[in-house]
Amino acid sequence: MAAPSAIPRRGLFIGGGWREPSLGRRLPVVNPATEATIGDIPAATAEDVELAVSAARDAFGRDGGRHWSRAPGAVRAKYLKAIAAKIKDKKSYLALLETLDSGKPLDEAAGDMEDVAACFEYYADLAEALDGKQRAPISLPMENFESYVLKEPIGVVGLITPWNYPLLMATWKVAPALAAGCTAVLKPSELASLTCLELGGICAEIGLPPGVLNIITGLGTEAGAPLASHPHVDKIAFTGSTETGKRIMITASQMVKPVSLELGGKSPLIVFDDVDIDKAVEWAMFGCFANAGQVCSATSRLLLHEKIAKRFLDRLVAWAKSIKISDPLEEGCRLGSVVSEGQYQKIMKFISTARCEGATILYGGARPQHLKRGFFIEPTIITNVSTSMQIWREEVFGPVICVKEFRTEREAGELANDTHYGLAGAVISNDLERCERISKAIQSGIVWINCSQPCFVQAPWGGNKRSGFGRELGQWGLDNYLSVKQVTKYCSDEPYGWYRPPSKL
Numbered sequence: 001m002a003a004p005s006a007i008p009r010r011g012l013f014i015g016g017g018w019r020e021p022s023l024g025r026r027l028p029v030v031n032p033a034t035e036a037t038i039g040d041i042p043a044a045t046a047e048d049v050e051l052a053v054s055a056a057r058d059a060f061g062r063d064g065g066r067h068w069s070r071a072p073g074a075v076r077a078k079y080l081k082a083i084a085a086k087i088k089d090k091k092s093y094l095a096l097l098e099t100l101d102s103g104k105p106l107d108e109a110a111g112d113m114e115d116v117a118a119c120f121e122y123y124a125d126l127a128e129a130l131d132g133k134q135r136a137p138i139s140l141p142m143e144n145f146e147s148y149v150l151k152e153p154i155g156v157v158g159l160i161t162p163w164n165y166p167l168l169m170a171t172w173k174v175a176p177a178l179a180a181g182c183t184a185v186l187k188p189s190e191l192a193s194l195t196c197l198e199l200g201g202i203c204a205e206i207g208l209p210p211g212v213l214n215i216i217t218g219l220g221t222e223a224g225a226p227l228a229s230h231p232h233v234d235k236i237a238f239t240g241s242t243e244t245g246k247r248i249m250i251t252a253s254q255m256v257k258p259v260s261l262e263l264g265g266k267s268p269l270i271v272f273d274d275v276d277i278d279k280a281v282e283w284a285m286f287g288c289f290a291n292a293g294q295v296c297s298a299t300s301r302l303l304l305h306e307k308i309a310k311r312f313l314d315r316l317v318a319w320a321k322s323i324k325i326s327d328p329l330e331e332g333c334r335l336g337s338v339v340s341e342g343q344y345q346k347i348m349k350f351i352s353t354a355r356c357e358g359a360t361i362l363y364g365g366a367r368p369q370h371l372k373r374g375f376f377i378e379p380t381i382i383t384n385v386s387t388s389m390q391i392w393r394e395e396v397f398g399p400v401i402c403v404k405e406f407r408t409e410r411e412a413g414e415l416a417n418d419t420h421y422g423l424a425g426a427v428i429s430n431d432l433e434r435c436e437r438i439s440k441a442i443q444s445g446i447v448w449i450n451c452s453q454p455c456f457v458q459a460p461w462g463g464n465k466r467s468g469f470g471r472e473l474g475q476w477g478l479d480n481y482l483s484v485k486q487v488t489k490y491c492s493d494e495p496y497g498w499y500r501p502p503s504k505l
């Protein structure tokens with residue numbers, strides 16, 4: 001599909017229709033692979049947040065919730081399936097927009113759209129199953145009481161999402177929130193909002209009841225912060241940086257508002273000396289160079305057994321040299337641009353600081369010679385790293401891998417856990433018992449054995465330590481948007497008998 005000359009001009013999606021932002025301001029959309037401005041998006045402010053939250057509240061309570069929040073799960077499932085079907089119909093177009101907006105290779109964007117459709121379908125099924133799970137009985141030690149559990153939608157939820165997988169990260173929240181019966185205000189990242197706005201168009205096309213999903217674009221401080229602090233938002237689900245996550249948690253604490261936080265990472269990949277080197281190298285590359293390393297769970301700290309370190313690094317450099325770095329729309333591209341000039345500068349600064357601190361840039365570290373425009377960075381491999389260096393400690397969010405060697409399994413585990421983060425970790429070895437031991441030792445929410453990054457909608461996703469808390473995906477993702485109510489009934493004809501009845505007059 002050829003790139004459109006202009007992207008669609010959209011408003012804010014509020015109450016089932018398009019609205020210009022209250023202050024009339026818009027933000028430019030820059031294609032990071034060409035540096036050309038290709039359009040703009042609305043810049044919402046607190047006034048628009050007010051309208052969006054009010055639309056979501058109306059939708060939650062409309063007709064006593066009969067059409068949405070208290071409707072049978074099968075009703076909501078029908079809408080989710082219709083959204084999935086539209087996403088599939090528009091897959092090529094949405095993937096193209098995602099690539100133009102974020103710089104990711106078109107093949108990756110197409111894969112993201114398949115995952116988006118699958119996620120809506122998955123939560124449609126869970127919505128259908130939800131009714132059958134209501135009134136689950138609780139076994140009590142007293143015969144004169146009966147108790148059961150109701151799972152009810154939390155209410156109006158604020159969903160704040162990042163730019164690295166724009167529509168997919170939004171879907172991980174929107175699909176379960178809607179399946180649960182919540183209504184929502186989605187605030188995607190100002191750096192990549194196009195496909196989320198298209199989701200608004202899809203909701204209008206399929207006739208989603210007005211106000212069930214509202215989408216407001218704009219800056220974090222101007223649109224995200226008023227959403228997080230809004231007194232009529234019952235929960236905030238956030239994916240983004242640890243710094244912003246801390247701010248959201250502080251704000252939410254003022255109203256004792258529940259939050260779930262999916263934050264950054266600095267995940268390890270441990271490779272033992274009994275592996276097929278080329279197979280392991282490919283996982284190491286996928287673990288840190290896919291999506292130009294802008295992946296929360298990127299295995300950006302590579303721990304190599306000393307016996308294979310030299311051979312492994314020789315092969316890693318050879319493989320890295322063969323990656324096709326190009327305009328992300330070109331066929332076969334495997335490394336596109338990073339998302340923005342700001343991100344490009346940030347990554348370059350990480351590389352120069354590593355150099356200044358005494359690390360070796362074994363490969364890469366610069367703009368590819370053949371690409372004069374666009375925010376492209378070579379796949380970068382850094383060695384001679386010490387554990388006090390910034391490159392070891394901080395999340396780069398770019399195609400930059402740092403390497404250390406280890407001698408023993410114990411040392412590998414200690415190095416793996418030498419981080420404030422706890423999102424993911426990976427181990428490659430032919431000794432599966434060793435892999436199981438390492439899986440238990442790594443302090444993270446996700447561990448991959450003999451691979452890195454594969455992600456399935458059925459399995460829980462989320463981190464420990466400063467990578468956040470709460471789990472998305474699977475049944476856990478739905479539970480994020482449900483509150484649990486106990487209903488207990490006294491079911492004896494006898495008086496309770498704790499107090500003596502007053503004497504008859």
Ligand SMILES: NC(=O)c1ccc[n+]([C@@H]2O[C@H](COP(=O)([O-])OP(=O)(O)OC[C@H]3O[C@@H](n4cnc5c(N)ncnc54)[C@H](O)[C@@H]3O)[C@@H](O)[C@H]2O)c1
Binds near residue numbers: 261264
């Ligand atoms: N754990 C995960 O599953 C996961 C997945 C994807 C990305 N991430 C993390 O996201 C980060 C990259 O994304 P980013 O740069 O968009 O993060 P970010 O924190 O800069 O922004 C995320 C979102 O928060 C909004 N925001 C910014 N300031 C805000 C404020 N004060 N109040 C409310 N909202 C505010 C932004 O506009 C954006 O929509 C990385 O650290 C990455 O690891 C984590």
Ligand SMILES: C[N+](C)(C)CC=O
Binds near residue numbers: 295297
């Ligand atoms: C969860 N994942 C890998 C799709 C995106 C994280 O940044």
